[in-house]
Amino acid sequence: MHNNAGRAISQDIAHHVHPQSNLRQHAEKGPTMITHGKGVFIYDTEGREIIDGFSGLGCVSLGYHNERLAEAAVRQMNTLPFAPTFYNRSHPSVAELGERLTGLAPNGMNRVMFQCSGSEANDTAIKLLWYTNTAKGEPKRRKIIGRVRGYHGNTVATVSLSGQPHMHAKFGLPLPEFKHTELPNYYRFHVDGESEEEFSARMAAHFEQLVLSEGPETIAAFFAEPAISGGGALMPPKGYWEEMQAVLKKYEIKFLADEVVCGFGRTGNMWGSETWGLKPDMVSCAKALSAAFFPISALMFKDEMYADMMKNSDEVGVFGHGYTYAGHPVGAAVSLEALNIYDEIDLVGHVRKVSQTFLANCQALNDHPLVAEVRGVGLFCGFELMKDAKKREPFDPSWKVGELVQNFAHDRGLYLRAIGDRISFMPPLIINEEEIGIATSRFKQALDDAWAVVRTRI
Ligand SMILES: Cc1ncc(COP(=O)(O)O)c(C=O)c1O
Structure with a gap:
């Protein structure tokens, strides 16, 4: 032991309250204590070398x-450890990151606001929708629709x-x-035939x-992850995004693509929006923006939305929103370097190449008696783990x-995440074929x- x-x-058991954890289990068994990491490997206090098959929380690209x-x-x-971005102040790293990121973004995003987490990026998006709908004379357009099992944060x-x-x-x-619309898990929820x-x-x-x-005139936006992450790594079924976007267009509902997990190469393109042909009005990203080396997130949107924000700012005298650490110089500098590295090593090209082995190996597990469906x-x-794959009969949840599987994987030296069954x-995007x-x-x-x-x- 370390x-x-x-x-x-x-110390951890005595004082540290853990997010998204079973508190009783923590009090009784304590944490898995990770001491260091290298490449795709993490090391715990038991001296175990574990491949991180969950990239931390889908972030350690x-x-x-x-x-x-x-x-x-x-x-x-050593140059400028902190600088506020409030009160019309700025610094070169954040200005450059704004240009780089909007240059990469899907579907013509030209404006960006920075925060420290995916939750704050999405929360900011909700506030901006409410704010700009007021500017448009539509203050009642406030409802936001997400999806059952969607994950957009904790505020x-x-x-x-x-x-x-x-x-x-x-x-x-x-x-x-x-409000929430249905979870597009084809395997589980399709009717026979x-x-x-x-x-x-x-x-x-x-x-x-x-x-x-609900009344289309009351709906501010639909938020969705291109592929559902926290709800269990669920890929959209064929035709899903075409059909959903047709409804959005028909009722002129704004669409935020939550690229917090899919962004920066995870799906074999820079954005999940490219993989599935999404045309969002707003995009949130975080996690791999800085390769998870520093907390930073970004919300990107179009010039039209900025024009509405300007109108309110003119009336009130200020755009009354922001966080102390928004556009933190260290986060911005680390993100710029991460983007340089992504470019130089052609990270997206690497993901496309190794994903062939990754997905083939994953598909081969479809024959396992516990596995009902594999999709990536x-x-x-x-x-998807099921008692009877053909009849789509789930296991008793109490089992x-x-x-x-998650615990046995850990014992075997692989960190995976179970979300129910x-x-x-x-895995981290730099994983090589041998490690796969x-x-x-x-x-x-x-x-x-x-x-x-x-x-x-x-
Ligand atoms: C798709 C998605 N959006 C938003 C968030 C929230 O991000 P954060 O935990 O940085 O607040 C997460 C977190 O995992 C996420 O997966």
């Missing part, structure tokens, strides 16, 4: 060690927009202005019904089969371990 491991674990990012941070810290507004029941329970949420295209049309029809029943793109893959597998081979064979072993337990119960 030298001070025992001490760190007791360049792995756990990068001299250039560290040097960019130190350089900036009061973004968690309301997210469709995660465990994040609403006991908090008295969601707030009333936030229904094609993917028919299923997608049904999802869009449900969305249209929701729009009509780029370095992003979801696995916690997903968690079992779905497994999300999304090791990771997927460890996954297979973990499935075998879990099957040895589960088969005795069936």
Whole structure:
């Protein structure tokens, strides 16, 4: 065990309250304590070397060690460690990042605001929609539609927009202005004989019904991840985005593409919006923007929205929104260097190349008795675990089969994430073919371990 491991674990149990964690389990068993990382590997206090098949939280695009990012941070810290972006003040790193990022963005985004997290980027988007609808003389256009199992953050507004029941329970949420349309999980929810295209049309029809029943004139926007991440690595079914965007267009509903996970190469293109032909009005991104070496996020939008903001700012005298650390110089400098690296190593090209092996190895696991469906793109893959794949009969939730697989994978040296009985597998984008081979064979072993337990119960 690592030298001070025992001490760190007791300090953690005694004082540190963990987000998105089982608090009882933490009190009784303590944390998994990660001490360091290199490349795609993380190391725990037990001395285990673990391939991070979840990229931290879908963010560590360049792995756990990068001299250039560290040097960019130190350089900036030694030059200008902090500068506010309030009160018409700026600094060169954030100005350059604004230009670089809007230059990369999908669908003509020309304006950017910076924050420190995906939640804050999406929360800012909600506020800007409300703000600009007031400028347009439509103050009642306030409802925001998300999706069941969608994930957009943890502020009061973004968690309301997210469709995660465990994040609403006991908090008295969601707030009333936030609505949810159906989860497009074709495998689980198609009716017998229904094609993917028919299923997608049904999802869009449900969305249209929701729009009509709420009143299109009351709806400010629809927010969606190009592929659902926190809800279980769910790829959109065929035709889904065409059908959904037709409804958005018909009722002139604004669309925010939440690229917090999909952005910067995860799906084999710079943006998930490119992978699935999305035409958003706003884009949020975070995580891989700085390769997760520094907390920074961005919300991008079009000049028209900026013009409406200007109108209100003229009337009030100020645009009354912002965070102390918005456009932090160190975050901006690290992000600029991350974007340089992405360019130089052609990260997107690398993802496209290695994803062939990744996805083929993942597909090969579809034959496993625990696995009902495998679907992925780029370095992003979801696995549906079911008792009976053909009949689509789920396991008893109390068996916690997903968690079992996740725990066995950890023991085998692979970190994966179970979301109920779905497994999300999304390794760092720099992973190479050999590491993919090791990771997927460890996954297979973990499935075998879990099957040895589960088969005795069936
Ligand atoms: C798609 C998506 N949007 C927003 C967020 C919230 O980002 P953060 O945790 O940085 O607030 C997440 C977090 O995982 C996410 O997956």
